[in-house]
Amino acid sequence: MAQINSEAAAQAGGALNNLPTDAFVEILLRLPPITQWRCRLVSRHWRAVIDERTPRRSRPKALVFCVNMTMAPVSSAYVVDDLSDGQSREIWRHRSYDRMIGTCNGLLCLCGGTNPIALANPVTGETLDVPPSSYRLDAGLVSVDGSTFWVTKGAERVASFDLGDESFTNVPLPVDVGGGRHRCHLTEVHGRLGLTVSLDRQTPPAKIEVWVLGEGRERHKWSRRYNVQVQGVEQLLARPHFAHGEYVLTTDTSKWTEHVYGEPTKVFGHRLRDGGRPLVSGEVRSVRIRDPGTEVASITTNSCLRGTFAYVETMEPLSCYKLDS
Numbered sequence: 001m002a003q004i005n006s007e008a009a010a011q012a013g014g015a016l017n018n019l020p021t022d023a024f025v026e027i028l029l030r031l032p033p034i035t036q037w038r039c040r041l042v043s044r045h046w047r048a049v050i051d052e053r054t055p056r057r058s059r060p061k062a063l064v065f066c067v068n069m070t071m072a073p074v075s076s077a078y079v080v081d082d083l084s085d086g087q088s089r090e091i092w093r094h095r096s097y098d099r100m101i102g103t104c105n106g107l108l109c110l111c112g113g114t115n116p117i118a119l120a121n122p123v124t125g126e127t128l129d130v131p132p133s134s135y136r137l138d139a140g141l142v143s144v145d146g147s148t149f150w151v152t153k154g155a156e157r158v159a160s161f162d163l164g165d166e167s168f169t170n171v172p173l174p175v176d177v178g179g180g181r182h183r184c185h186l187t188e189v190h191g192r193l194g195l196t197v198s199l200d201r202q203t204p205p206a207k208i209e210v211w212v213l214g215e216g217r218e219r220h221k222w223s224r225r226y227n228v229q230v231q232g233v234e235q236l237l238a239r240p241h242f243a244h245g246e247y248v249l250t251t252d253t254s255k256w257t258e259h260v261y262g263e264p265t266k267v268f269g270h271r272l273r274d275g276g277r278p279l280v281s282g283e284v285r286s287v288r289i290r291d292p293g294t295e296v297a298s299i300t301t302n303s304c305l306r307g308t309f310a311y312v313e314t315m316e317p318l319s320c321y322k323l324d325s
Contacts, residue, residue: 021049021053024049025049025053028050028054029054033055034314036054037050038105038316043164047146060310060311061081061244061310062241062244062247062249062267062296062309063077063079063080063309063310064077064078064079064080064267064297064305064307064308065077065306065309067099067306073095074096075093075094075110076090077091077093077100077108077122078090078091078297079091079311079313080296083245086296088296088298091123092108092120096112098111098112099112099306100306101141101143102143103311103312104143105314105316106121106312106314106316107119107120107121107318108120109143116129119318121314121316121317121318123313126317126318128318141186142193144188144193145192146164147160147161147162148160148163149193150186151173151186156172156177157171157172158170158186158193158195160193171213171220173195173222174197174211174224175197177197182197182198182199183197183198183205184196184197185239185240187210187237187239188241189210189225189242189243192212192215193212194210194211194225195212196208196237196239196242197209197210197211204236206230207227207228207229208229208237209227210226210228211225212225224284226243226287227285227287229286229288229289230250231289231290232290233289233290233291235268235292236252237249238250238251238267238307239307241307241308241309242308243276244269246271246272247276248272248287248289249268249269249270249308250267251266251305251308252265252266252305265298266295266298267295267305268292268293268295269293269294269296270289270293271294
């Protein structure tokens with residue numbers, strides 16, 4: 001498969017921007033789905049048209065990432081094909097202490113220790129090292145829709161870097177988390193940046209708010225979309241992805257930091273009463289978790305949970321992501 005030449009792609013993008021949208025869509029629909037998806041990288045206009053006017057790719061599945069903490073560490077990724085029956089399968093394994101950053105276009109982004117950041121395609125078995133950067137970020141990151149986000153040191157704002165136009169922006173947090181009153185974690189909610197905020201100091205927290213950052217003209221505005229109450233069970237919202245279709249995912253509180261030998265790492269699904277229908281503007285979904293839920297993934301290796309993600313399988317080779325020579 002030919003590689004994408006960035007200069008040629010930019011020239012083509014500028015020419016096709018002058019076409020009527022309907023004609024542009026007709027051209028896009030003649031392309032294979034993988035090619036359509038890669039064309040989203042050309043410009044924001046192309047990405048918007050492809051997202052709104054072409055058929056959606058396969059619905060993402062829940063992906064669970066774990067690290068075996070024995071003398072010979074092993075990192076593994078498991079996909080839950082159907083949250084209703086809890087069947088999971090291992091799709092990737094590597095003998096190293098890797099940390100998963102996220103997923104995009106069916107690829108896993110991994111880093112660990114002194115190893116370079118790498119891309120992996122579990123379907124084809126390929127891996128590709130990312131060229132080294134002169135900067136290092138040790139705190140939690142979330143990448144959503146072409147931008148990477150992190151919480152500033154004072155936990156007062158969320159900073160972001162747009163990978164398209166290489167610009168930095170920041171927005172204030174929706175609530176005051178200073179002084180340790182609240183704990184917060186970045187997350188992703190249906191393709192948009194989210195923030196979970198614990199409203200109490202219990203471990204695990206009994207009350208959690210989930211805020212979502214807007215898009216377009218609302219891109220600097222937060223809206224509260226979930227109120228979560230946890231009663232009678234010691235479970236946490238899975239992160240960075242907890243909302244998967246009509247399910248909310250949780251995990252044992254202990255599995256983020258330690259593992260008791262012989263006990264499996266578990267992820268649980270809680271089906272939403274309204275079937276996970278899209279929320280209208282200004283609507284807040286109330287979620288009450290009063291029982292452990294359905295066990296959707298049970299990983300029997302001596303592993304610590306390192307995250308749940310949204311994942312779509314792809315046969316696209318990694319060669320198309322290599323830099324132009």
